[in-house]
Amino acid sequence: MSAVRVVALVEGHVQGVGYRWFVRGTATARGLAGSATNLPDGRVEVVLEGPADDVRAVLAELSGPRAPGAVAGVQQRDDVVQGVPGFTVG
Numbered sequence: 001m002s003a004v005r006v007v008a009l010v011e012g013h014v015q016g017v018g019y020r021w022f023v024r025g026t027a028t029a030r031g032l033a034g035s036a037t038n039l040p041d042g043r044v045e046v047v048l049e050g051p052a053d054d055v056r057a058v059l060a061e062l063s064g065p066r067a068p069g070a071v072a073g074v075q076q077r078d079d080v081v082q083g084v085p086g087f088t089v090g
Helices: 019-029 052-061
Strands: 003-013 033-038 044-051 070-079 087-089
Touching: 003 052, 019 033, 019 044, 019 052, 019 087, 044 052
Parallel strands: 033 087
Antiparallel strands: 003 044, 003 070, 033 044
16 A cells, blocks of 8 residues: 655644644554644644555544544645654654
């Protein structure tokens, strides 16, 4: 299965509640690479890269019932696969 890369911007009360670590655990459990980074405007930027089915599954979790905080919305866009290793939290 070919790899995809998606960038998602998560809005709501998602900083200071363990959200980035939740994303990291969910993504790494599926073997995905990428990052979860707090943005100055209060959103979290999530980058996911790997098999399309796994990326879609993690995207669904971003606003699912297990997500900490209070997600108000998720905007996502496809991006060019970069082949990054691992998952970072910033």
